[in-house]
Amino acid sequence: MSDSLQAETVRFTGHGGDEIEGYLAQPLDEGSFGGVVVIHHLPGYDEGMKEITRKFAAHGYLAVCPNLYSREAPGASPDDAAAAARALGGVPDERLVGDVQAASGLLKSLGSSNGRVATIGYCSGGRQSFLSACSLPLDAAVDCYGAFVVGTPPESSPLRVSPIVQMTPDLSCPLLGLFGADDQYPSPQHVAELEEALKLADKVYEFHSYEGAGHAFFSTDRPSYRPDAAKDGWQRIWEFFGRYLAS
Amino acid sequence: MCTYQTERLDVSGSGKGSEGWFSLSCATFYFDHPTHYPAEHSLNIDFLNLDGGARARVAVELDPASARELARAILATLQTAPQP
Known part of the structure; x- marks a missing residue:
């Protein structure tokens, strides 16, 4: 396989018939490829998320990162968009699922799709990846340090986020969880509680927690970046997707 | 951590953002x-006008000690100001 890829901004129809923006990256080699919906972190649809989306294409996956703040802040810079979305209460769960479903459909409609699609999400996107996998038929899902799958945000928070661990029996696919042992949201206790729910529901899952890493250890442009954890995490992702997204 | 811990206040006043002055709503x-301050966490404040689009924003990211000093200085200044 060569490393040729094409990456571009696209527009497609999301939840409720709304047109939303996304960043689509695809390998240019001949063949059929699995798809990955990249769910961005709370700070938004930024350069780091686009870099991650391109990385999937470079490794032989069709990937799209929908801009979940398209409606609140069309055309705004990622940090302004994230601030507006936060002030307005964040992304409603139902809308998120609709947008991920649309993104999955976009990937499957590509001529080079092998018909398999996974989600991966970071930070708030980790919770949303789990939510998507409990709401939609997917082939695999990755939760990177998603807070509030277990546990509840403070009452004062205007963000509309509630725990979703009770949805575990509906999980439609294998789950890979990558966490920082020093993180507080999700804490090791939150991760253990989710693992217990997965065991009880007899689901296929694989969890890795990294010592010396906290939240956002994959973010290369932030002080939270932990190269050792990120390197091992990426290896786990390639193995996991190799297993569940292959033709 | 990504705390999600957000306080929101309705405010009256004005702010100057990337496109000039605008009225604040919250x-x-x-x-x-933080997006820019080189630390893992910071106390972030966004002054916004929710009807003015995402660009109607004045943002600061402060280290916690600076944020506490700011809060103290604001209250001290208001205490010595003439009461309306």
Whole structure:
């Protein structure tokens, strides 16, 4: 396989018939490829998320990162968009699922799709990846340090986020969880509680927690970046997707 | 951590953003990852006008000690100001 890829901004129809923006990256080699919906972190649809989306294409996956703040802040810079979305209460769960479903459909409609699609999400996107996998038929899902799958945000928070661990029996696919042992949201206790729910529901899952890493250890442009954890995490992702997204 | 801990206040006043002055409608406060300040976490404040689009925003990211000093200085200044 060569490393040729094409990456571009696209527009497609999301939840409720709304047109939303996304960043689509695809390998240019001949063949059929699995798809990955990249769910961005709370700070938004930024350069780091686009870099991650391109990385999937470079490794032989069709990937799209929908801009979940398209409606609140069309055309705004990622940090302004994230601030507006936060002030307005964040992304409603139902809308998120609709947008991920649309993104999955976009990937499957590509001529080079092998018909398999996974989600991966970071930070708030980790919770949303789990939510998507409990709401939609997917082939695999990755939760990177998603807070509030277990546990509840403070009452004062205007963000509309509630725990979703009770949805575990509906999980439609294998789950890979990558966490920082020093993180507080999700804490090791939150991760253990989710693992217990997965065991009880007899689901296929694989969890890795990294010592010396906290939240956002994959973010290369932030002080939270932990190269050792990120390197091992990426290896786990390639193995996991190799297993569940292959033709 | 990504705390999601956000306080939101309705505020009256004006702010100057990237496109000039605008009226403020609210402010959000959160302790979370900064976009620009080189630390894992900071106390972030956004002054916004929710009807003015996402660009109607004045943002600051402060280290916690600076944020406490700011809060103290604001209250001290108001205490010595003439009462309306």
